[in-house]
Amino acid sequence: MPPSQCFPGFALLALDRAAHHSIASRSLLALPHTPRFSTSAPRYGPPPRKGMVAPPKRGTKTLNVKKGKSSPSRDTTKRPAPGDRKALRKRIVLSNNNALEVPTLQDLHKDTVLSGENEGLVKGLPEDVVDALRAVEAFKPTQGWRLFRRPAILMRKETTLLAALFREVEGTANGQAKMTVRKVLIGERMSGKSTMLLQGLTMAFMRDWVVVNLPDAKDITIAHTEYAPLPGSQPTQYTQDIYTANLLSQIAKANQSILGNLPVTTNHSLPIPLPSKSTLKQLAELAITNPEASWPIFVALWKELTQPGRPPIMLAIDNLSHIMRNSEYLSADVKPIHAHDLALVRHFVDRLAGKTPLPNGGMILAATSGSNAPTSPALDFSIQVAEARQLNPESIPQWNPYKNVDQRVMECLKDVGVLKVAGLTKAEARSIMEYYAASGMLRAQVTEPFVTEKWSLAGMGNIGELERVSVRLRV
Amino acid sequence: MVRGELSQSLRRAIESLGNLPRPQCDRTIRYPRRRCQLSTIRCISTSAPRHAELVNDTPEKFTAAPPINFEQQDAKGGKGGGKQLLRTLRVVPASPSYFSAKPTFTDDFISLQALLRKVATLPVVPPSEAPKVAWKTIDQYRIMTNEPVKTQRFHKMIHILRRLNCIHPSLMPEEVLQAMQRYKKASQPGDIKPKPGIIDELGRAKGVGRRKTSSAVAWLVEGEGEVLINGKSLTQFFGRLHDRESVVWALKATQRLDKYNVWGLTAGGGVTGQAEALTLAVAKALLVHEPALKPALRRAGCITRDPRKVERKKPGHVKARKMPTWVKR
Incomplete structure (x- = not known):
């Protein structure tokens, strides 16, 4: 022992x-x-269970760090309802009652919107255009619309370039084939690419074009909306019915004045009956009640719009790099679906690549994003090539042959043009800062040294940074 | 006191025994000699002298006095014998302050006072206009003399030196310059002069700056306020507005932001360190273009390099200063 x-x-x-x-x-x-005669019973007995410790004496304070329902320090405040936070995050506020009305601010006019005389001026957006832009979700929550009394845009140098393209499209003589402009907007982060897209949409609305805007490519490819294979497509394409239905309702709402006047001219084999002598607006609105038929309706609408004698089309997308890669969707044999296999994306990309021209003329605009851009090496390379083609055509970069390439993306962006959204000039910076000051959001005298300082701090006139430096981060 | 001095004076005393009935110290001879030996090191300590790094001149070699030959002295002196001779012998040190605790310092002080008395009538400039001199610190002086000099006494001496330094530079006697040399530090302010910057044929001026572990180079050309850092714009490179303002602070503080373009290269460290390294680099490049801006830039805080760095971790500590948590047992 x-x-x-x-x-x-x-x-x-x-x-x-x-x-x-x-x-x-x-x-x-x-x-x-x-006295006990043996200690073996407690020694060989089971260990005391966790909750079995003797309770504290009456009157003593004990530390209670329990989590869950019985926790004494539990936050009992009311949580927001599901979806509230997202709604708050995505909310678009287009006016600020505390900002001053700018007396000198004039609205854009249909006749002068494409002329170069507006360059360097801040112009207000007319009410109906604001409604239409809101309908196509052209305003983004990150943009500074909520700071001012009403939406206004600076007509910068790139805007004038874009307006010149609009004039070219509209100016083609009747006999010639109508022109289709295909451009990708590139530039630094916060340099105003999405706003440039919005300016393009504004001009299209004011010139009575039909506007089809895909507000964010991310929504199409991140697998947050339902999809289904398109019957009879080879290779298989996928339709997104709910998304397309929503898009059609947006198109109908934003272009109601134009589409309401255009009658359906051809016979379409739609799964749902279409009343005779209906307008294109009614055709588009059919999808709201029948989302399962939305893709045939979209195809029918597009076919109607490309009939001769119809207005030019503005087709736009933001955040391009999301559709230049594999989407988050999976096919039946659990392979990732390339974004170009989604029917809606395919529709856009074919027009962007110039495979299917717009018979009535029009413009296809795609904006890249600086802040939410998944890597797409083929897109980056294509943009480099397109830039080189414009600036110095004798030295065009070559793709590294030892790297895999997304051939579909390269094929799609083979001869697309780019429009570089660079920094503002100092005159433009001064113009917009005077607008800030007149709105009461910038409390400083807009002098030459002041403008230069902010222009430099904003990275040579990056407009988003300029707004941040002079309005948002004001000390 | 110089080691040789005692032996020399001993020898001299014995030699003079024959000539004089009582040996006396001859002031007229001793004073100039002491003065010319001022630059040599003197030690009364029996321990080995410290060859401190601050003392640049080597001590003179120790030579012991030759033994006294009493027979010869007796023969020369005549009657009496050795005992008689010893009775008359009295050794007198070279310096009258030999028996004070700080003989070298006392001698220095007295000689400086004498020098000041001599040159007191020369015209002076105000102390702010006198040439800048870095005097030896009291510790350096103590090591040099190997004596326990008191702070207050030393300050009195420095006071005299400052007064001597205020003599009009064009009339400064050579003797005073020689005397002050002993009390100056080895390196004086303004000894190291940086090479003047140049503007090259393309109109660029270069400046280098550092902060923490970051370093930066900036090239400044005349322009309209454009800035590129490592090939990127200011906003792309620095997310914080504060850092962007730091980069162009030298230009902003002197109202030159719209007159120059900046090309910057920066590496190492973190974002703030890189921005503040660029501040210094831009300021130095600006000084090449406009040297007259130096006071304005100094007021803006763009001249002085911030010497602070991460403090090293110490053994026994968790971090530089943090101690481990106290644990019972």
Whole structure:
């Protein structure tokens, strides 16, 4: 027997003491309860369960760090309802009652919107155009519309270039084939690419073009909307019915004045009956109630719009790099679906590549994004090539032959043009800062040194940074 | 006191025994000699002299006095014998302050006072216009003399030196310059002059700046306020507005932001360090273009390099200063 086990327990000691009465009265170990003869029962018994510890004495304070329902420090405030936070995040606010009305601000006019005389001026957007732009989700929550009394845009140098393209499209003589302009907007982060797209949409609305805007390519490809294979397509394409239905309703709402006047001219084999003598607006609105038929309706609408004698079309997309890669959708054999296999994206990309021209003329604009852009090496390379083609055609970069290439993207962007949205000039910066000051959002005297300082700090006139430096981060 | 001095004076005393009834110290001879030996080190300590790094001149070699030949002295002196001779012998140290605790310091002080008395009538310039001199600190002086000099006394001496330094530079006697040399530090302010910057044929001026572990080079050309850092625009490279303002602070503080373009290269460290390294680099490049801006830039805080760095971790500490948590047992 090892000596540690031989050691007599306290109970046994107490037993010994009890034998000697003289010591027992003074002993500290004199236990009140009856002495045990064995200690093996508690030793071999199960360990005390966790909750079985004796409760604290009455009146003592104990630390309670429990989580969950019984926690004393639980946050009992009301949580926002599901979807509230997202709604708050995506909310578009287009006016600020605290900003001053700018008396010198004049609205754009249909006749002068394409002329170069507006360059360097801040112009207000007319109400109906604002409604239409809102309908096609051209305003983005990150843009600074909520800072001013009403939406206004700076007609910068690139805007004038874009207006010149509009004039070219509209100016083609009747006999010639109508022109289709295909451009990708590129530039630094916050340099105003999405706003340039919005300016293009504005001009299209004001010149009575039909506008089809895909507000964010990300929504199409990140697999947040349902999809289904398109029957009879080889290779398989995928339609997104809910998204297309929503897009059609946006088109109908934004272009209601034009589409309401255009009658359906050809017979379409639609899965749902179309009332005779209906307009294109009614055709588009059919998709709201029948989303499952939205793709045939979209195709039918497009076919109607490309009939001779119809207005030019403005087709735009923001955040281009999302559709220049594999989408998040999976095919039936669990392979990623390339974004170009989505029917809606394919429709856009064919026009962007120039595969299917617009018979009535028009413009296809795609804006890249600086802040939410997944890597798409083929897109980056194609943009480099397109830039080189414009600036120095003798030295065009070559794709590294040892790297895999997304051939579909290269094919699509083979001969697309780019419009570089660079920094503002100092005159433009001064113009917009005077607008900021007149709105009461910039409390400083707009002088030459002040403008130069902000222009430099904004990275040579990057307009988003300029707004941040002078309006948002005001000390 | 110089080690050789005692032995020399001993020898001299014995030699003079024959000539004089009582040997006396000859002031007229001793004073100039002491003065010319001022630059040599003197030690009264028996321990080995410290060759401190601050003392740049080597102590003279110790030479013991030759033993006194009493027989010869007796023969020369005549009657009396050796005992008689010893009785008349009295060794006198070279310096009258030999028996004070700090003979070298006392001698220095007295000689400086004498020098000041001599040149007191020369015209002076105000102390702010006198040439800048870094005097030896009291510790350096103590090591040099190996004497426990008191702070207050030392300050009195420095006071005299400052007064001597205020003599009009064009009339400064050579003697005073020689005397002050002993009390100056080895390196004086303004000794190291940086090479003047140049503007190259393309109109660029270069400046280098550092902060923490970052370093930066900036090239400044005349322009209209464009900035490129490592080939990117200011906004692309620095997300924080504060950092962007730091980069162009030298130009902004002197109202030159719209007059120059900046090309910057920066590496190492973090974002703020790189921005502040660029501040210094831009300021130095600006000084090449416009040297007269130096006071304005100094007021803006763009001249002085911030010497602060991460403090090293120490053994026994968790971080530089943090101690481990106290644990019972």
